[in-house]
Amino acid sequence: MNSRDRLADLSGATVTVTGGFGLVGSRIVHQLRAVGAKPLAVGRLDAYGSSVYSSVFEISPRDPDVIAGDITDAALMDDLVSRSDYVIHAAALADVAECTRNPAAALKANINGTQTVLDAAARHTGTLKRLVFVSSASVYGTGAGSEDAAARFRETDPLTPGSIYANTKLWGEHQTALALGGTGGSYAIVRYFSVYGEPQVVKENSHSWVVAWFAMRAALGLPLHLNGGGWQVRDFVHVDDIAEATLLAAVTESADRSTLNVGTGRATSIRQVADLVRGHYPDARVMATPRPQGDPLGACADTTRMRQVLGWTPQVDIEDGVSRYVEWLKRTPEAIPAWLRAEARAVA
């Protein structure tokens, strides 16, 4: 059975998606709506400017399946989980740099919030078919920073997180196993590599999400920053593929209690991303800047387990993905945040 057919199993199912207003969560909600499932999107509306949610991510608190709320609200989470067949826990303070600047906020969202979601899930293991915890390749640590195809993170590798953000993700993995493994609940853990693709929008003072950064800066005539020379590598996975893999992790029987990388298995350096973006904006300049604290050198995913368990591979490669992003940005220039436009005006 192909992956689309397996996702059809979700038709009629109720699925709580925490962080359902974010980039990944909103794509998951759209895919759930498309297969006839009933998403319950819960989240805060403070990760981006308010116009991003309805006009760029096309998800609105006025939608009947959308609930503006905080995952640390135990009564809310209990109510949503009690009505759900599946939970996708994607809410987090997802900006590595912001977690480093503001550890208390990282702990509140990524630790207290995750515990609240897990407490609710553990209370409803009789009706809940599975919880998927969204983790990150950052749990592996710094990596090799080489375009050498042999530099791969395997799920069995030692984990040496190098940032507060990564620490919270690793704690979430262990706590999911503890809370649900001990109560007979079903769970899966997905370790996303670098998510990109339309409609991603950059966050102020962040260094994550380089495809969106480079495309938006090039569109405004600003130089592209090569932090640490841009020799770091990432395994770029399109957000549509990420959403599909996450839902497959929910419905694939053999994914129960497994931890899966979600990546393409291909390493791309930041310099290569700059070149791909400059293919669309030939006048764009690059500028070397220091490598931020906690910014991993990186490696790509070993995808063996993902392919075996999910019977799935990503569809979008980085060349197509960058082209799709640039075309979307040209059609949707309002996605460029006002603070970035102000920076472009200031240097003009």
Ligand SMILES: NC(=O)c1ccc[n+]([C@@H]2O[C@H](COP(=O)([O-])OP(=O)(O)OC[C@H]3O[C@@H](n4cnc5c(N)ncnc54)[C@H](O)[C@@H]3O)[C@@H](O)[C@H]2O)c1
């Ligand atoms: N984008 C990536 O490259 C990447 C890579 C690996 C893992 N991840 C993980 O994927 C998930 C989604 O990330 P994203 O890129 O969509 O980020 P995002 O910031 O777009 O989405 C996260 C959402 O969680 C919400 N949130 C944060 N704290 C909350 C709280 N206390 N209560 C309710 N909602 C809360 C935010 O408002 C935001 O809408 C996160 O768990 C992130 O750590 C992302």
